[in-house]
Amino acid sequence: MLTAKEGWLRKNHKSGTWAAANARRWFVSDGFHVFYYEDNTKSSVRGHFDLRNVTSIRPSADAAAPSAIDLEVAQQSTERRAKRLIISFVTAPDDMASWLRLWCSAVHPRYVDEKLKPSADPALHAHFNTAHAEQPAPSAKLNRFSRKWSQTRVLTPRASSKDLTDQLDTPRETPRAAPPPSAAPPPPAAAPPPPSAAAADEDVTFEVTVPEGVKPGDKLQATTPAGVKVKLVVPENAEPGMSLTFTLPKGGEKPPPPPTDQAAIAIQSRMRGMKARKKEEGGGAGAAGGAPQGPPPTPDEQKAAIALQSQFRGHVVRNEQQEQSRLQWMEYYKQPHVADFEKARELAVSPEEEDAIEAAKMIWADEEARRVKWFKHYLDRGNLKEAAKLVVTPLEEARLIMAQVRASNGLCACFVGESKQALEARREEKFKDAIKLYEWDIAETLALSAEEIQDVEDSKLRVDLMNAAKVKGEFDKALAYTITLAEREAIEASRAEVEATLQSATAEQAAAAAKMQARVRGQKVRGEKEKEKMEKASIVVQKQFRAHADREQEEERRRITWMHWHLQQKEFDKALELAITKDERQVITDAKAKAQFPDLCKCFNLKPRPVGRKEKFIAAIRNYDWDTAQLLAVSDEEREDLEDSKNRVAWMLHYTADGKKEEALALAITDEEKAEIESKG
Structure with missing residues (x-):
């Protein structure tokens, strides 16, 4: 299995x-x-x-x-x-x-x-x-x-462990469906039978304590309260005093069988005992032709035996039909063009059948490896007609289409098989279908132009944002990212499922909600008291802070006045020393560049804008735009990078405000951050 x-x-x-x-x-x-x-x-x-x-x-x-x-x-x-x-x-x-x-x-x-x-x-x-x-x-x-x-x-x-429980002479499992048609190559008409293992309704768990002097690999023998003897192999790393658990089918607590079944079981038990005694004694009076020993069966026992034999004969016939169906389905799954060896292994009932399935799988794997190798060989050599015969997967078809498109630029259509226009139309159709089905590897293979490559990246980002919004329950936001009817239907189905779950609150949930509300109200009252205390304390702090704020405002006015004066005098270095914000530094830098290169074309001053998702993510972190970076983060590494950047900037600003210049410079990364810290030092 x-x-x-x-x-x-x-x-x-x-x-x-x-x-x-x-x-x-x-x-x-x-x-x-x-x-x-x-x-x-x-x-x-x-x-x-x-x-x-x-x-x-x-x-x-x-x-x-x-x-x-x-x-x-x-x-x-x-x-x-x-x-x-x-x-x-x-x-x-x-x-x-x-x-x-x-x-x-x-x-x-x-x-x-x-x-x-x-x-x-x-x-x-x-x-x-x-x-x-x-x-x-x-x-x-x-x-x-x-x-x-x-x-x-x-x-x-x-x-x-082995199944040590005795089985009845007559099988009790439910008969299965009729077999499909006998032809193996096409799929059988009937549904495949389920795996043959019959599961008990419940299992009983037992525990055994490992005694002293027992080593891993030794066998322990235990007897359950029902009298079933079980042999256990001590597993590796087991030590004396540890508890080993094992399960057995729960049979002792089932309701007693009806009188007919009890009579049938009594007959079977009596027949087993007679056979055993005959073997031990070498034949008794019954074997010599005399009268059988013991009392004759009662009428109820005779009726039960007749009914049991009738059911058993029909069950045997149905089992034979079901066995034919199982073998046909197993052979069908083993065929190379189906190659569903997992389902075939589920239908196997003997080690020989499992070995045959494994051998068929190995043969298929060898053939598949040879096919892939020859497909790549023909594709690399430009023998596209032979490569087309070996295409199996959609990704291989996409690789073949791209090879045909590239070859059509310098070859006649008779060598490629299709005209250049037909190949391009087929490539575009497959490309659009791959994006709609989220098959990104196929879409990336079929992308030819820079616009199509960017389209794949944007589509992946759109789908990630749509799924993230759906997971968070922001269905309106998720609908804004949808472009197909199937996506909108999926979002609406998720919304309906969540709303149905919320509406199905039970009385216990309502009681729990009432307790929670009472707890929240108590927290709210305590919070208001704490808020009142904080307001009183803040009044005292504000009185002390007003004088400090007035002095800081005066210093800020003086800084801005001197910065503008140095800028007018074209003393750009001194102006940069007084600049604090990014906008101020950008204005001074632009003025300095304009003064040094007055005739330079403005197009040379354009900064490259981020194009892909990763570039936008990096730019958002550098600009401290945490909300945008949070939306653009996809992988766990990017989310960790975002959290680290937020913590780094927060501590850098904290050290700068406290006047700890060395600690702040140790956390600075960009030249702008270092210049800002130096200017405040």
Whole structure:
């Protein structure tokens, strides 16, 4: 069974709320390990945790997070929460079910919310415990000073186990649908059957304490209160005194079966005992042709046996039909033109079938690598007709179109296959479709002119701003960024969902709101009293400050008068020493340039304006325009850069106001900042 998966998901930032900050990350789930990276190159890890240390997995309580779950991860083998993650599947809605099946099966059943328990697969849970029980657990805290992740203890240690419970002679599972047509190459008509593992309604969790003298790898034998014997393998890093937990299907608390089923079970039990005694005694009176031992079955037992045999014969026929359907679908998924090996592996029921699927996958991977290699070879050599035969993905089609467009400038249409006008029209159509579908890699490949390259950057920024506004609940602002009907419908749907959630407040929420209002009113009264105290204190401070303010106003008037006088006398250096604001320095600099180069064309004085999003972001930080920089920040690094810049400027101004010139100069970056600090020194 598949215990690994990777793909794009979105998560919150540093255990905060979804509206505060969230980012797209490349998640890699391998066994019990979950790592998430900056992008799909996996070069920069942003965090990790172990599914055995998850103490809660449930639907997200954050209304701003679309299609999301909440994960709480413990640390140091205790249930104390170390990290809270909000993970949204909005980037891959089709994969949400497979992600939930994978994680809900790996997390201990006691920590899975009731709403998500249908996503858990007991067979996959057992496979996790068998295949990955000895995996070391990565810590939930990222160590930024080491390239190797740190380990931690496991909250719910696992051990490989076998199903030791006896099964009934007759299967009890529900018969499946009829098989599809027998032809394998086309997709079967019937829906594919679900995985064959049957899940119990509930699991019972047991704990075993590791005794003294036991080492990792040793086997422990335990007996449950119901009398079931279980063998456990002591996992790695287990120490004497630690508790090992394991789960078994909950069978002892089910309601008693009806009288007919009880009679059938009694018959089966009696028949098993007779067979066992015959083997031990070498044949008894019944084998020699005499009368059978024991009392004859009652009429109820005979009726139950007849009904059970009738049901079993029909069930066998349906099972045979379902088996044919399963094999046909599995062979269909293994075909090279389908290559959906994950679904084929879900239908496998034996190690031999899984090995056959893995072998088919390896053959397909080799063929795919050869195809990609030859496609690149033909594309580099200009053999576009042969390259066109090997195109499979939309990105490869975009690369072929660009090669054809470039080749059409110097070749006849007979070599390329289409005229230059037709190729250009097809390129523009694919380019516009890629932007509408947010396929940025294809759009960047098809962009030919500087305007189209800038269009891609602007579109990416527009979509990021639209999504950020939608996440924050600013739907009117998000609608202002939309350009297509589908985007507007998606925004309106999100607005309707949020409004419906807000309107569905329960009586408990109303009571909680009343308590909160009472608390707020009390805080408001205390705040008014504090405000009154502050006003009285401010009156005293204002009296002391007025004289100081008058002196400062007089100094400011004298500074401006002398600065203008030096400017009129063309003493620009002295005027710059008295300048404080950027506008004053700009006026003096322009006057100085005009005096030095009076005949210079004005077009040479034009400063290059920022073009792309990054340039605008840098310019906003240099101009202390924090609101614009906040809107332009996209990645976590840019948000951290913005916060660092705001703190740096705040401390620089604080040191400057206190007369700490050296500390302020240590924080200055630009020449304007240094000149301003020197002028005030």
